[in-house]
Amino acid sequence: MFQRSLALFARRAALIFAALGIFAFSPVRADEFSPAQKAEIESIVKSYLVNNPEILRDAAAELDAREKLAATKARQQIVGDPASxxxxxxxxxxxxxxxxxxxxxxxxxxxxxxxxxxxxxxxxxxxxxxxxxxxxxxxxxxxxxxxxxxxxxxxxxxxxxxxxxxxxxxxxxxxxxxxxxxxxxxxxxxxxxxxxxxxxxxxxxxxxxxxxxxxxxxxxxxxxxxxxxxxxxxxxxxxxxxxxxxxxxxxxxxxxxxxxx
The missing domain is CATH 3.40.30.10 (Glutaredoxin)
Structure with missing residues (x-):
């Protein structure tokens, strides 16, 4: 359960950072980290988010904009295709x-x-x-x-x-x-x-x-x-x-x- 939660947490953090161009993570698995590395990751991410809480708001806005853009493109594809x-x-x-x-x-x-x-x-x-x-x-x-x-x-x-x-x-x-x-x-x-x-x-x-x-x-x-x-x-x-x-x-x-x- 811990490994799954950590992997999910790391993935979400990576998406947030990547969306704003702050960090670029490669895909990782929780079992690839030692206990010390896991603790360090948690500490770094927690510290960064605590010191920069606005990043969550900005990331949410960015993801919302991307979802709306994807939905708009999907709608245009449907309504613009006579064979739809x-x-x-x-x-x-x-x-x-x-x-x-x-x-x-x-x-x-x-x-x-x-x-x-x-x-x-x-x-x-x-x-x-x-x-x-x-x-x-x-x-x-x-x-x-x-x-x-x-x-x-x-x-x-x-x-x-x-x-x-x-x-x-x-x-x-x-x-x-x-x-x-x-x-x-x-x-x-x-x-x-x-x-x-x-x-x-x-x-x-x-x-x-x-x-x-x-x-x-x-x-x-x-x-x-x-x-x-x-x-x-x-x-x-x-x-x-x-x-x-x-x-x-x-x-x-x-x-x-x-x-x-």
Whole structure:
């Protein structure tokens, strides 16, 4: 236990020092040191940190900056690749213009109050931008009911396409109160869905895989709330409103990016 703790301590210290360019350690193992050497290492590191406590703050800031940079690069790689799973619409609902030149991806939860408020913004965006393709990705993070509703909705994509699914989506997301399996089935049934097929489809590996894919993409994109959007080369978190999204769409149309130079 002591050797493991010392090795971990030495490694962390080495990372801190290396990050700030103070020392350059080679990889070491605790059992390569004699007891006297171990004691000396502990004394040196402790003395240095006690006398220079700000190094911990600086190192933490440096590591935080590096993590943010890595996350930004990962997001750019995902959103900038047309072949990215983000744009894979198998078992995902596509509304608006399915062949549109501009794609907006929305991550949402059927029990998300902010998603409900943003529903009108999405309707207006599609009306004002006939070249807009919208990919709806379930991100059921708020409750077990959200997961059940997402499974039924995902299954419904096999029976409802385009405008028909949009009608289903509006009715379910626009409903009052908590939403779960029963509410999703009721809406789908009212629109003419085959309930047996709907239930069977909701339990298929394909539906589970589609939802899991969206959850994993959200994690990779550092999305932890709904609604969130991907437009052009940018991830937009939160219900930012029609004007903000419309400006980004206009820029993507103009220069291929959300911010034109």
């Amino acid at each position: 799973p983000l744009f894979d619409v198998a078992n995902q609902a596509v509304i608006g213009n399915p062949g549109g030149a501009i794609t907006l991806v929305e991550f949402f939860d059927y029990n998300c109050g902010y998603c409900k408020r943003a529903l009108g913004d999405l309707a207006r965006l599609m009306k004002d931008n006939p070249d807009l393709r919208v990919v709806l990705r379930d991100l059921p993070i708020l409750s077990p009911g959200s997961v059940e509703a997402a499974k039924i909705a995902n299954s419904a994509t096999n029976q409802f396409k385009g405008a028909k699914f949009w009608e289903f989506h509006q009715k379910l997301l626009g409903s009052h109160g908590p939403v779960g399996k029963a509410e999703a089935i009721t809406v789908a049934k009212d629109l003419g869905a085959d309930v047996d097929k709907l239930n069977k489809g909701a339990e298929t590996p394909e539906v589970s895989a589609a939802i899991d894919q969206s959850m994993e993409l959200a994690k990779d994109l550092s999305i932890n709330g709904t609604p969130s959007y991907v437009i052009g080369d940018e991830v937009v978190v939160g219900a930012v409103g029609y004007n903000d999204l419309q400006a980004k769409i206009a820029n993507v149309r103009k220069c291929g990016k959300v911010v034109c130079s």
